[in-house]
Amino acid sequence: MSTATDKPQVITLRGRRVVGGKARAEALVTTQTISGWGGISEKDGSVIELHHELHGQSFAGKVLVFPGAKGSSGWSAYFHMCRLNGTAPAAMLFTRMTTKIALGAVVTRVPTLTDFDADIFELIDTGDTVEVDADAGLVTITKAPG
Template identity: 70%
Template sequence: MNVTLHGRKVVPGVAEGEALVTNERISGWGGVDPRTGTVIETRHALRGQSFAGKVLVFPGAKGSSGWSATFHMARLSGAAPAAFLFNEMTTKMALGAVVTHAPSMTDFDRDPLTCVETGDWVRVDADQGLVEITKKKDRLAK
């Protein structure tokens, strides 16, 4: 079963990749190793997992404005997410998305946290405001 979401473009572009999903916000300053894209925040559900090259689906940013510096460094090191899908637009989240240059979207017609699971294949077309989700179980069945 494929699922389509409609949302608002934050950063233009098209990207696709495996989804990495968390219901927890991520701290940009001290919560991420920008060299590897690995979440290092203590007690975070994604601790030890890398978002490099994945579609990161999460509520949004938390913490200080370190988001822009951290995600700029992640882009330069090749460890940035392929795309961002998030629920709450803040200046931290906007800055992180812009410096990463990754297609980014928010303001969805349905909550992506209820539609996307880690391992699903996600195509983000921010220019058209579309997210196409191929469920992991359907990909594995082929």
């Protein structure tokens, strides 16, 4: 027997398009910035920065939710290599716009949004299903059970 409590919680928010497109995937969330050069492996899309909270986890095929980029201008080159290797995120949602992350988003060629109307770190958890429609500036979050 189905009840109203069986329905998953769905949240919608708006953001500003950086790179257009649509994607739907599981979220991988961090409140820490990510370093490209020396911080990620372009071979498998994993975070290799030793003291990062996502160390050892891969963002390949996931909606990467993070504050933004840190480090050198090599950031965009490493994310570009992830795209070429098929290990890029499905989409990126970030909160701190810099030239580094803007270029990285463009060369990664995945739907990307910023400047949200709500706190993405309060609304999205790792494991949630996130649908990104960057063309419309919409993010739809389906909360993971439990």
